[in-house]
Amino acid sequence: MKKPVYLWASLLAVLLLTSCASRKNFVYLQDMEMGLKYPIETKHEAVVHRDDRLSITVSCKNPELAIPFNIYDGTFRVGTDGSVTADASSKVNEKGYRVDVNGEIDFPILGKLHIEGMKVSEVRDLIKQKIEAGEYMKDPLVSIEFLNFKYTVLGAVGSNGTYTVDGDRVTLLEAIAKAGDLTSKAKVDRVAVIREIEGERQIFMHDLRTKDIFDSPCFYLQQNDIVYVEPKYKKKDVEDRGWQVATTLLSVVTAVCSILWAIK
Template identity: 70%
Template sequence: MNKTFVFLSLMIALLFSSCASRKDFVYLSDMQMGEKYPFDPNHEVVVQSGDRLGITVSCKNPELAIPFNIQGGNFQIDRNGNVSASDASGSKEKGYFVDVEGNIDFPILGKLHVDGMSVSQVKSLIENQIKASNYIKDPLVTIDVLNFKYTVLGAVGRNGTFTCDGDRITLLEAIANAGDLTAKARINRVTVIREKGNERQMFVHDLRSKDIFDSPCFYLQQNDIVYVEPKYRKKDNEDRGFQVVTVLLSLVTTVCSLMWALK
């Protein structure tokens, strides 16, 4: 009889555990096998106030590029003639900070307004100004966003602010980095809050639908906030009632099976 009691206890614990972690949603459930879905391979992040940009200028004659790469520190020239700058003070704050007015203070060229521009547009702006001033005939500018970050809150495995290498990350990748959605997540109420100019906009997504590919938030922008809404208490109670009924039915079935087997 003791063995039967222990067995029943284990069965009940297992049933409760499986019900508590049950997820009743499927990502992108309306996608069709073999159907093609377009994407933007040229997506670029939009520069905004608070960004820190890593900018390097190079050319065939590396000595001409040196003045554009000195950011209060030293510079190095590699075997390919590329010039890179380093901060002599040892500060971790590398790159050019985009101030509250949307400007960066760039060597030789002075203040440049870059707020609201894509990375490639900033690249073209610097190259064109260098050529227009006859400093360098064929400059090559490379730009990286050094402090790209986003925040994920709500019904996910791990809330927090995250950073990524580069500036290209999708909403689905951001959720995966935050530990995936929990069983209490409302998959049709995944919100992205985005700063645009002097305003904030809110975009709501249903991750069960392929329509997410057409969202302006499929690729996150700097400082985006992702909020996964949890199920309301009423919904939780309904789910809990369903789970209890399921457990009881399973328990009754198990007890009947045991009683029949012990006869």
């Protein structure tokens, strides 16, 4: 009657050894202390880049005045007094405005606007100021949203690829989590973010074991950022492979011995 007990114990040992071979040997943000508060120094705002597609809606107390500043995908009615109103089936075009290679959008009435490199709030203020300066309306409300915010994750993560998000707010940790987390081969202190800044590419390196990532300009990702998780060096890979082979052989030997002992 004791043989099944020993058999199950042996199989459990095999599983434990196998799991130990592939476990991660790091802890995220390990220098953060329980109970302490870590202030957020700056508020995140996305920056506009070329090929971004933006949804821009203008509104005011008098809806008729805002119609020329919005792209509608429907029909309009002209009243007897000459006023123009959008048909009930009309809505603001969801394709939005694409930022061209020159960093500009072609906005109704206002014409070409150079917005590349500007924050969303700065674009909003620019449009509002131009509308007011032209005396088209008073106190316009301008709403802006990204329609194609995306980033790419490569390297030692569960799933490489390009990801899109609603809105424009995603952190480096969220991006890694969405990509399936780091693998056991990841160098946790060599997580790079490659970013385009004023026509040049810059690389920022991060150590995910420390809270210092909160102070990084890349903690909040920007449009078209590339996150690259560097894998361990070849020497380390060889060591890991040797450990995996050794534990696998030990597991097989243990399993065979257990089976032979059980059938005696």
